[in-house]
Amino acid sequence: MTVRHRVAVLALDGVMALDLGIPSQVFGCATDSAGHRLYETRICTPDGGPIRCSAGFAVQPDHGLDLLGWADTVIVPGIHREHLGTFAAGPAMAALRAAHTAGKRIMSICTGAFALAAAGLLDGRPAATHWAYADDFRARYPQIKLDAEVLFIDDGDVLTSAGVAAGLDLCLHVVRRDHGSEVANRAARRCVVAPWRDGGQAQFIERPLPAVGDASTAATRDWALARLGEPLDLDQLARHARMSVRTFTRRFREETGLSPGRWLTRQRVEHARHLLESTDLSIDQIAGRAGFGTAVSLRQHLRAAVGTAPLSYRRTFRTPA
Incomplete structure (x- = not known):
């Protein structure tokens, strides 16, 4: 029998309706090759009673804060701006701190990062939230290393994401981290979303439209x-795009939220992970096909990305023949 990973979603006053449903949807679609679900997701509120969500209707949960003791992972969805300053103290913040101390994985979607910050779980750490709330976040929590350009940040035991749909990206990333790309890709197909989005939320930040004639870097990425x-x-990438290096670099970052070098490294790591999971190629062969050149280089980049060596990754995530 498959042992399911237990996920508790803590809904606070003013919870964003879409954010609240993302964990149940994504983790509910994560199954093994036999179709068995790998996660069990439940929803709670601070007092176990109903709360109003941002869409104007009430949410009736089945659980109170005791659910956090049951969970392996605790997720705080986004909260409407009117409620961001209302949870600096109280039982919910104490329960989040206790869950973290007990070794639970803690996550937030969108402005849920404000709750993690209020609980003191992000002090000195990198974190993400919706770009539109970045200035407010920095003003309230200057001790936190906010990155307003990424879709999500995985800091090991605490993970944060940008706005709304970035919660999908984060949950799929967690499925990929827990069970490999095949399971994450299967869940993404069930949710009818991309299993991995390039770049960060920098590409969505409001800014003036580019001048007429500015070309896209999409064809060069392909x-x-x-x-x-x-x-x-x-130089090769800029030449293919028929741009100067300076223009190409600026345009590339606007479209993806990453520098060309970081983007290319990420794609190579993802390709290497796919080959480790789905083929019997040697580590040297995979390093060559992914563009890392040597097994040493592949090992360094894979460890930086997912915290493990190629052989260990393959043993964990190799798809049985």
Whole structure:
């Protein structure tokens, strides 16, 4: 029998309706090859009673804060701006701190990061939240290393995400981290969403429209993805896009939220993970096909991305023949 990972979603006053449903949807679609669910998701409120969500209707949970003791992972969804300053103290914050101390994985979606910050769980850590609330977040919590350009941040035992749909990205990332790309991709297909989105939320921040005639880097990204095993540098990418290096770098970051180098490394790591999971190729062969050149380079980049070595990753996530 499959042992399900237990997820508690803590809904606070003013919870964002879409954010509240994301964990149940994504984790509910994560199954093994036999179709058995890998997660069990339940919802709670601070007193076990109904709360109003941002969409104007009430949410009636089945549980109170005792659910956090049951859970392996605790998630705080986004909260409407009117409620962001209302939970600096109280039993919910104490319960979040106790859950973290007990070794539970803690996550937030969108402005749920404000609750984690109020509980003191993000002090000195990197964190993400919706770009529109970045200035407010920095003013309230200057001790936190906010990155307003990424879709999510995985800091090990505490994970935070940007606005709304970035909660999908974060939950799929957690499924991928727990069970590998095959399970995460299957869950993404069930949810009819992309299993991995390039770049960060920088591409969604409001800014003036580009001048007429500014070209996209999309075709060059597709071209690079088909050549991950080849040596590619910034000059080659800019030349393919028919732009100067300066223009290409600026446009690329606007469209993806990443520098060309960081984006290329991320794609190579993802390709290497796929090959480790789905083939019997040697580590040297995978390093070559992914564009890392040597097993040493692959090992360094994979450990930086997912915290493990290629052979360990393969033993954990290799799809049985």
